[in-house]
Amino acid sequence: MKILVDNVWYSYDGVTYALRNINIYLTEPGIYLITGPNGAGKTTLLKVISLLLKPTIGRILIEGVDYWNSSSVEKTRLKSTIIFVHDKPLLVRGSVEYNVSLGLKLKGLSSNDIIDYYIKRYNLSDVRNKSIYKLSAGQLKAASIIRALVLRPKLLALDEPFTFLDNTRVKLLIEDLLNLADKGSIVIVASHYIYRDLVEKCKGVIELFMGELLSLKIK
Amino acid sequence: MYLDLNEHIVNIVIRSLYVSGVASLLAFITAIVLCYYYSGRSRRSIDLIASIFEALVGVPTTIIGLLVYYLLYPNGPLGFMRLLYTPYAIIIGQFLVALPIAVVSLIRQFYNVRKRIRELILSLGLQSSRVEIILVLRELTPILASTYLLAFSRCIGELGVAMIAGGAIEGYTSVLTTTIAVQTSMGNFEEALVLGLVLISLTLLTAILIKSLSKILAGAFHYE
Numbered sequence: 001m002k003i004l005v006d007n008v009w010y011s012y013d014g015v016t017y018a019l020r021n022i023n024i025y026l027t028e029p030g031i032y033l034i035t036g037p038n039g040a041g042k043t044t045l046l047k048v049i050s051l052l053l054k055p056t057i058g059r060i061l062i063e064g065v066d067y068w069n070s071s072s073v074e075k076t077r078l079k080s081t082i083i084f085v086h087d088k089p090l091l092v093r094g095s096v097e098y099n100v101s102l103g104l105k106l107k108g109l110s111s112n113d114i115i116d117y118y119i120k121r122y123n124l125s126d127v128r129n130k131s132i133y134k135l136s137a138g139q140l141k142a143a144s145i146i147r148a149l150v151l152r153p154k155l156l157a158l159d160e161p162f163t164f165l166d167n168t169r170v171k172l173l174i175e176d177l178l179n180l181a182d183k184g185s186i187v188i189v190a191s192h193y194i195y196r197d198l199v200e201k202c203k204g205v206i207e208l209f210m211g212e213l214l215s216l217k218i219k
Numbered sequence: 220m221y222l223d224l225n226e227h228i229v230n231i232v233i234r235s236l237y238v239s240g241v242a243s244l245l246a247f248i249t250a251i252v253l254c255y256y257y258s259g260r261s262r263r264s265i266d267l268i269a270s271i272f273e274a275l276v277g278v279p280t281t282i283i284g285l286l287v288y289y290l291l292y293p294n295g296p297l298g299f300m301r302l303l304y305t306p307y308a309i310i311i312g313q314f315l316v317a318l319p320i321a322v323v324s325l326i327r328q329f330y331n332v333r334k335r336i337r338e339l340i341l342s343l344g345l346q347s348s349r350v351e352i353i354l355v356l357r358e359l360t361p362i363l364a365s366t367y368l369l370a371f372s373r374c375i376g377e378l379g380v381a382m383i384a385g386g387a388i389e390g391y392t393s394v395l396t397t398t399i400a401v402q403t404s405m406g407n408f409e410e411a412l413v414l415g416l417v418l419i420s421l422t423l424l425t426a427i428l429i430k431s432l433s434k435i436l437a438g439a440f441h442y443e
């Protein structure tokens with residue numbers, strides 16, 4: 001998957017710009033980090049890249065196709081391989097298992113093995129059938145991340161994925177993200193907390209400051 | 220116990236349940252359709268619609284009864300339908316009584332939940348309005364249940380519409396509330412009292428149902 005962020009500006013209110021003149025070209029699989037202080041525009045950029053927000057100015061090209069100016073059939077096709085994980089877990093009423101398998105179910109797929117695997121891996125077996133309203137913050141976070149991982153997306157965007165996770169789970173997640181990248185996916189992580197482990201192994205770092213691209217390092 | 224009513228009390232109870240059940244069901248379904256339709260609008264439009272319906276909740280049922288009477292009166296705009304003093308007249312009136320409260324109970328919930336669900340669907344790489352509707356309704360199930368019961372208890376407990384548009388005709392349009400009013404005015408306190416107890420029991424039963432449902436609901440919507 002190739003992603004071109006072409007002269008992108010984004011404004012929530014039509015007055016101030018949360019993103020200004022962003023140009024990024026990601027061609028190789030791997031993990032990319034978006035860093036920057038609070039309010040720098042990390043979440044906004046991640047949502048624009050994941051096609052959740054339409055740029056006010058500029059284009060997003062996925063595999064060379066201008067997403068926001070493509071046909072609805074093309075849109076559905078491009079979008080289906082792009083998954084975004086919110087910083088605040090977005091779960092629905094029901095059990096952990098229901099939530100974790102929701103993405104697969106909605107896509108008409110089902111594979112219990114992969115769900116079992118991740119539930120065990122992230123130590124959620126005990127709360128598997130528990131309502132999500134009775135989980136700890138870290139358990140919620142893990143559930144929302146697993147829901148994305150089981151879909152094996154071509155582009156996985158994670159917003160502050162490490163908050164609330166304990167060290168064990170952070171390690172597991174980094175492993176899983178590297179694994180996904182090795183299989184050819186692009187993984188983009190927005191976070192102001194930088195794990196050295198991740199910086200060493202990542203393909204690129206995108207640094208934002210006040211809505212502008214401060215630096216772009218790609219190995 | 221012997222009750223000196225011209226009609227068996229069970230018939231009155233069944234008629235009350237039927238009329239108010241149908242009226243509140245129609246209001247409930249209409250409210251869901253309205254709320255889903257408007258839930259895609261901006262926060263500001265939602266606030267506007269909510270405050271309009273909040274104001275409508277305050278309209279006395281006698282005024283609504285009067286309105287229905289005017290509409291269905293033989294020389295009125297809908298007089299040709301010959302519905303005045305029929306159970307249908309009560310259903311129409313109680314529908315109008317229950318609709319605002321059902322909308323008020325649902326509209327902001329629909330807006331908030333739909334926003335979240337839409338965001339969720341997009342984040343999972345989907346864009347399907349069918350999936351969106353299903354997930355929104357699924358997420359709102361506890362609130363939908365309590366809203367229906369709310370609408371129902373409002374219908375079964377109102378007097379204005381049943382009296383003015385229904386006419387309290389024995390064996391045809393008399394319901395619990397109208398029979399209580401009629402019996403009291405005739406000095407039959409014992410009958411009125413028994414009917415009152417029956418009505419209170421029915422309302423209480425609904426209230427208990429709402430309470431237990433809203434408990435599940437509070438747990439269900441605790442997390443945002």
Ligand SMILES: Nc1ncnc2c1ncn2[C@@H]1O[C@H](COP(=O)(O)OP(=O)(O)OP(=O)(O)O)[C@@H](O)[C@H]1O
Pocket residue numbers: 012013018036037038039040041042043044045192
């Ligand atoms: N829904 C919104 N409506 C209006 N303005 C917003 C909205 N979301 C973000 N902003 C503004 O856009 C700017 C960038 O926000 P963004 O959430 O992208 O920052 P961030 O880098 O992710 O910050 P954090 O580290 O706190 O998550 C901020 O100034 C913020 O106030």
Ligand SMILES: [Mg+2]
Pocket residue numbers: 042043044087159
């Ligand atoms: Mg953010």
